[in-house]
Amino acid sequence: MINLPSLTEVKHQLYQTAKRFPLPTLCAAIVTALGIYLTHDSTYPNTPPDWVWQGLLTAMLGLVSLSALTLVAESTTKFNRGLLMLGGTALLGIYFWTLPGDETSEGSLWIMRHIFLMLGSLVALTWVPFWQQGVSNKTLWLWISELIGNIVITLFFAIVLFLGLAAALWSVEMLFDLDIDSEFYFDIWIIIAGLFSPLFFLSQFIPEPSKLKEPKSVSAFMGIFTKYIMTPLAAGYMVILYSYTAKILITWEWPKNVLGWLVIAFLGVAIFTYFLWTPLWNDKWNKYRRLFWLILIPQIFLLFIAIGWRIKAYSWTENRYFVVVLGLWLLGTTLYFLIRKDAKFKWVFVALTAIIFVSQIGPLSGYNIGRIAQTNRLENLLTEVKVLQNDEYVPTTIETNNETEDEIASILDYLSNTYGADQVKEMFPKVDYSNTSDYLVPRIIMEQLGLEYRNKWTRNNNNENMSEYLSFYTNMEKPLDIADFDWRVALNGSTGGENDSGINGYYFRASSGNKPPSIEIRRDNALIDTIDLTAKLDSLLKTDAQRPNPGYDPEETMVLYESDLLRAKIYLTNGWKNNDDYTNFGAEMYVSFKN
Numbered sequence: 324m325i326n327l328p329s330l331t332e333v334k335h336q337l338y339q340t341a342k343r344f345p346l347p348t349l350c351a352a353i354v355t356a357l358g359i360y361l362t363h364d365s366t367y368p369n370t371p372p373d374w375v376w377q378g379l380l381t382a383m384l385g386l387v388s389l390s391a392l393t394l395v396a397e398s399t400t401k402f403n404r405g406l407l408m409l410g411g412t413a414l415l416g417i418y419f420w421t422l423p424g425d426e427t428s429e430g431s432l433w434i435m436r437h438i439f440l441m442l443g444s445l446v447a448l449t450w451v452p453f454w455q456q457g458v459s460n461k462t463l464w465l466w467i468s469e470l471i472g473n474i475v476i477t478l479f480f481a482i483v484l485f486l487g488l489a490a491a492l493w494s495v496e497m498l499f500d501l502d503i504d505s506e507f508y509f510d511i512w513i514i515i516a517g518l519f520s521p522l523f524f525l526s527q528f529i530p531e532p533s534k535l536k537e538p539k540s541v542s543a544f545m546g547i548f549t550k551y552i553m554t555p556l557a558a559g560y561m562v563i564l565y566s567y568t569a570k571i572l573i574t575w576e577w578p579k580n581v582l583g584w585l586v587i588a589f590l591g592v593a594i595f596t597y598f599l600w601t602p603l604w605n606d607k608w609n610k611y612r613r614l615f616w617l618i619l620i621p622q623i624f625l626l627f628i629a630i631g632w633r634i635k636a637y638s639w640t641e642n643r644y645f646v647v648v649l650g651l652w653l654l655g656t657t658l659y660f661l662i663r664k665d666a667k668f669k670w671v672f673v674a675l676t677a678i679i680f681v682s683q684i685g686p687l688s689g690y691n692i693g694r695i696a697q698t699n700r701l702e703n704l705l706t707e708v709k710v711l712q713n714d715e716y717v718p719t720t721i722e723t724n725n726e727t728e729d730e731i732a733s734i735l736d737y738l739s740n741t742y743g744a745d746q747v748k749e750m751f752p753k754v755d756y757s758n759t760s761d762y763l764v765p766r767i768i769m770e771q772l773g774l775e776y777r778n779k780w781t782r783n784n785n786n787e788n789m790s791e792y793l794s795f796y797t798n799m800e801k802p803l804d805i806a807d808f809d810w811r812v813a814l815n816g817s818t819g820g821e822n823d824s825g826i827n828g829y830y831f832r833a834s835s836g837n838k839p840p841s842i843e844i845r846r847d848n849a850l851i852d853t854i855d856l857t858a859k860l861d862s863l864l865k866t867d868a869q870r871p872n873p874g875y876d877p878e879e880t881m882v883l884y885e886s887d888l889l890r891a892k893i894y895l896t897n898g899w900k901n902n903d904d905y906t907n908f909g910a911e912m913y914v915s916f917k918n
Contacts, residue, residue, distance in 0.1 A: 340526040346389045346408060347525060353382035355517035362509045373423075380437055381419040386521055387444040388415070394451045398533060432690050432741050435641070436683050443679035450672045452532035460668050461537040464601040468545065473527040481520045485512050541602045549599040557596040560589040564622055571625075583633075583646040586626040590619060590653045598668055616661045623657065626650045639696035640737065644689035645682060652678050694742055698750070701734045710772050716751055718773035725777070728769070732776050735765035760800045763874060793864035794899035798874035799911070805892060808913035814842065815909050827916060829889070833908070840906045842893065854884050860898050860906055889916045 341348040357379040361371060392411045396404035418440075423433055449467050450458075488511050496503045529535070564586065570576070597615055604612065630646045652675055660666045682689050705711040708723045708731075739747045744761035747768070748754070754771050756764065769776040778794065810826050814833035832843040842854040859882055863875065880895040891914045898908035 336526050337522055340522050343528075344390060344393050344525050346412065347386050347393065348522065350382040350385040350389060351518050351521040353378060354386060355514055357382065358513040358517055359510050362506050362513065377419050377422045380422055381415050384418065384437065384440055384444065385412075385415045387441055388447075390525060391444055391447040391451045394448070394528075394532070395454055397531070398452075398455055432641075432743070436690070439679055439683050443676055443683070446672055446679065447676045450669050450676070453669060456533060458533075458667070458669050459537055460598075460601045462535050463668050464598065465535055465538045466532055467598075469527070469529075473524055476527070477520050477524045480523060481515050484519070485515050488515075538602055545599070546603065549596070549603060553592070553596040553599055557589075557593045560592060561618065564589055564625075568621065568625055582629045583626055583643075583650075586622050586629070587646065587649050587653070590622060590626075593619060594653070594656065594671075601668070613661065616657050619653070619657050623650060623654050626653075638700045639692050641689035641693040641741065644692050648678050648682050648689075690742070694738070694746075697734050697737060701731065701738070704731050704734070705772075708774070710774070716753065716772060718771070720773070723774060725775075728774050729777060731774060732765060732769060733779070735768060736779060739764050760796075760798055760874065763796070763798070793866060794897070795863045795865055795880075795895075796874045796897045797877055797880045797895065799877060799894070799896055801877055803877055803892075803894065803913075805913045808890070808892060808915045810914045812912040812914060813910075814912060826914065829914075829916075831912060831914075833910060835907050840898075840908055842910070842912070844889075851888065852886060854882065854893065856882065856893075856895070856908065857906070859895065860908060863895065864898060864900055864906070887917065889914055891915075 357375055360375060361379070389408070389411055392407055396407045399407065421433075422437075448470060450463070452466065453463070489508055492503060492508065492511070495501060567582075593615075626646070627650055630643055630650065634643055634647075655674065656671050659670070681687055685691070702711055704727060705716065708719050708727060709721050710716055710719050735747060739761070744764040747764055748756055751768050751772075754768050756767060759767050766776040812826065812831050814831060828846055830845040832845065834841050834843065840856045840860055842856065844851045844854070859880070863880060877894050882893040882895070884891040884893065891912055894911045894913075896909045896911055898906065900906050
């Protein structure tokens with residue numbers, strides 16, 4: 324018979340967890356509170372203050388990083404423990420101030436950095452309990468196995484708990500004929516994911532994990548999972564990559580762009596599988612251990628050759644930097660296990676944690692290296708076409724070819740998307756950016772410097788079969804006449820797809836692809852009306868040479884709709900028509916309901 328804990332025991336366990344991990348618990352509470360706030364108060368016309376997004380992301384990082392720091396602090400004196408936690412909190416405060424207030428601003432750099440810092444903090448959990456002492460590979464395997472098991476159990480309990488509570492709430496709504504706002508379902512999930520799950524996960528951490536003993540046996544599940552699932556998968560990946568290597572040697576066709584990450588994925592799976600074998604090695608299998616690492620070496624060299632050619636041709640970016648540093652980590656791990664018979668996995672995870680953090684912060688970060696390299700490459704190209712003269716940017720006076728212009732456009736797009744349009748504007752202060760959306764900045768710069776900007780679809784298709792490619796964009800930086808409207812709905816009609824958004828019981832569906840571009844208005848699953856956008860879009864879609872600069876005025880792309888139930892202004896923000904004659908579009912819809 325299963326003995327379930329009483330409510331008192333559960334409360335005591337949660338209290339002990341909060342007492343052991345006070346700062347991570349506080350971070351979980353902040354994540355939950357801000358998540359609920361965003362659910363209720365971030366819809367148009369309300370916009371959350373800058374500190375909300377900054378606080379949410381900082382608390383998310385603090386939840387993981389301070390948990391790792393707490394495990395470090397447990398093996399120190401009370402005074403040192405306080406210093407560690409104070410230092411960790413101070414670093415999070417600095418991180419808070421470096422974040423953009425708007426989740427959509429300043430390029431993609433901060434998003435990637437946040438993801439990698441979270442990942443680095445998670446990796447740190449694998450070794451920080453043993454930072455002051457040596458630990459056998461079998462003991463470390465046991466600790467990491469428990470971590471992974473706790474994550475799986477926490478996810479399972481969170482999903483089951485949410486489904487149970489959501490079903491109960493829905494039953495009350497149906498049986499008592501109540502109208503419960505859908506936001507309450509999101510509230511339930513946020514509380515479970517933001518507060519319950521972290522506390523439950525942390526409650527599973529055993530006291531003093533540094534005193535773990537080596538496992539005497541392996542469960543049947545782990546044995547089957549390692550031998551008959553992960554090992555065949557790793558072997559299958561190895562066959563695929565070595566087959567591709569053979570193709571390269573036979574045809575002498577250079578690797579595709581994606582190869583670097585495929586090799587890293589294979590090597591990561593292979594090393595993880597090797598780690599899972601830690602408690603399973605015996606005299607029967609030991610002879611394969613050295614062979615395993617020898618098999619990895621050719622793929623590591625293939626990785627460096629592939630990324631080396633990309634860097635030689637297009638210089639450094641943060642992605643190429645990450646491929647190189649991960650490749651160095653993989654090479655170091657391989658040589659370490661080949662040279663040292665007593666190699667410890669602890670140092671493999673320590674090195675990975677250090678690499679992740681160094682690659683994200685400071686002058687050696689991938690973002691700083693990529694920015695400097697691409698800026699230098701851009702300056703060289705602009706010097707070549709006589710735009711950069713005597714450290715000043717002037718309109719070119721010579722004929723330029725499409726290939727050079729496309730390289731310049733690609734670099735400007737990269738810098739704007741990754742580091743933010745403001746940084747690109749600072750490079751070209753004499754360019755007129757009046758009423759220009761951020762995504763138009765590369766185009767404006769090139770056109771005012773006498774160069775032709777072609778969009779990425781044209782560039783990616785090498786200008787072939789693109790003479791009939793039509794598109795448009797709207798300059799949404801200009802003020803909109805929407806004073807009489809109460810709600811904003813963002814819609815996207817993409818090829819072969821549909822996009823729904825609902826307010827006040829109404830649902831608005833953007834359709835395109837093999838259907839005429841339109842917006843359907845529905846209520847209670849019943850179609851009320853369809854707004855056909857075909858004629859309007861056909862009048863807006865132009866070739867690159869025909870499009871107005873800097874984009875259409877919003878009022879030129881506006882469609883006004885009115886019925887007995889509602890009024891709406893639909894601003895078509897962008898659109899394109901591909902070679903299959905499908906029309907795709909984006910729209911901002913402003914709605915007011917009639918009494």
